[in-house]
Amino acid sequence: MLLSPALFISAVLFTLGVAGVLFRRNAIVIFMCVELMLNAVNLTFVALAQSLGMGGQVFVFFVMAVAAAEAAVGLAIILAVYRHKQSVSLQTMNLLKDG
Amino acid sequence: MTLTFFRIFGVIAMGSALLCITRKNPVASALWLVVTLFALAALFVLLDAQFIAALQILVYAGAIMVLFLFVIMLLNLGRPGPTDIRGPVGLLTAAVLAGALLLQLRVLGQATLPSSIQLPPGTISALQQQQGIVGSVANPLFDTYLVPFEIASVLLLAAIVGAVVLAKRKL
Known part of the structure; x- marks a missing residue:
């Protein structure tokens, strides 16, 4: 059965996505890491759909719709921030920080 | 045979994901992410989800990644500059937290599905x-x-x- 290797690959991909979010400062790269995490979850859904029914594959469809919406809005926010700060580094997004 | 192909594409997916999060240049990161998405589409085919694999290539590798590359090039972020990777403290924190998460996910992955809710093999096919x-x-x-x-x-x-x-x- 492919379930166990699929869950392993999914866990590694999700962890790589989390690590990328934690150690990068570029907002666009962090967005790509979020997409990586969503894809890792999709792999789990598809792997479990094999033994638990088609609901998993249908849910992947919804995850893709939400990911597309999130990418469009997120990149628009990055564009708006870039216009103010001339940078997409998270270090410059400190408007709410004290001092 | 299927397991061999599954492992090959899994290694491609994990390796290109690692390259994606470590490349300094955002354009290189995006292109390695496209490789990961294609490898994942291959894994979907091996898991009896051919339609989802086609959607993965059309929607993710096609539409979403083009949007990412479009914004990167619109903002002219591909030029060489200072690295955006955090310092040693940040790297260590990220490694520890990610390691703890991987451990937890591996423990979760060991759980077995109760046979009462499992479909017999070959049902999806x-x-x-x-x-x-x-x-x-x-x-x-x-x-x-x-x-x-x-x-x-x-x-x-x-x-x-x-x-x-x-x-x-x-x-």
């Missing part, structure tokens, strides 16, 4: 033979999951309007 590869996804989508499907269309409309409002200089 039989369903696809009977209803077609697209039909086997479409039937539950427009039947059991009709309300979530309509809500997803509203979500996409809101995202379109939101993206235009956010990205426009002056309304």
Whole structure:
């Protein structure tokens, strides 16, 4: 059965996505890491759909719709921030920080 | 045979994901992410989800990654500059937290499904033979999951309007 290797690959991909979010400062790269995490979850859904029914594959469809919406809005926010700060580094997004 | 191909594409996916998060240049990161998405599409095919694999290539590798590359090039972020990777403290924190998460996910992955809820092997393939590869996804989508499907269309409309409002200089 492919379930166990699929869950392993999914866990590694999700962890790589989390690590990328934690150690990068570029907002666009962090967005790509979020997409990586969503894809890792999709792999789990598809792997479990094999033994638990088609609901998993249908849910992947919804995850893709939400990911597309999130990418469009997120990149628009990055564009708006870039216009103010001339940078997409998270270090410059400190408007709410004290001092 | 299937397991061998599964492992090959899994290694490609994990390796290119690692390269994606470690490349300094955002364009290189995006292209390695495209490689990961293609390898994942291959894994979906091996897991009896051919329609989802086609969607993965059309929607993710096609539309979403083009959007990413478009924004990277619009903002001219591909030029060499100072690295955006955090210092040693940040790297160590990220490694520790990610390691703890991986450990937890591996423990979760060891759990076995109760056999009472498992379908007998080959059920999905039989369903696809009977209803077609697209039909086997479409039937539950427009039947059991009709309300979530309509809500997803509203979500996409809101995202379109939101993206235009956010990205426009002056309304």
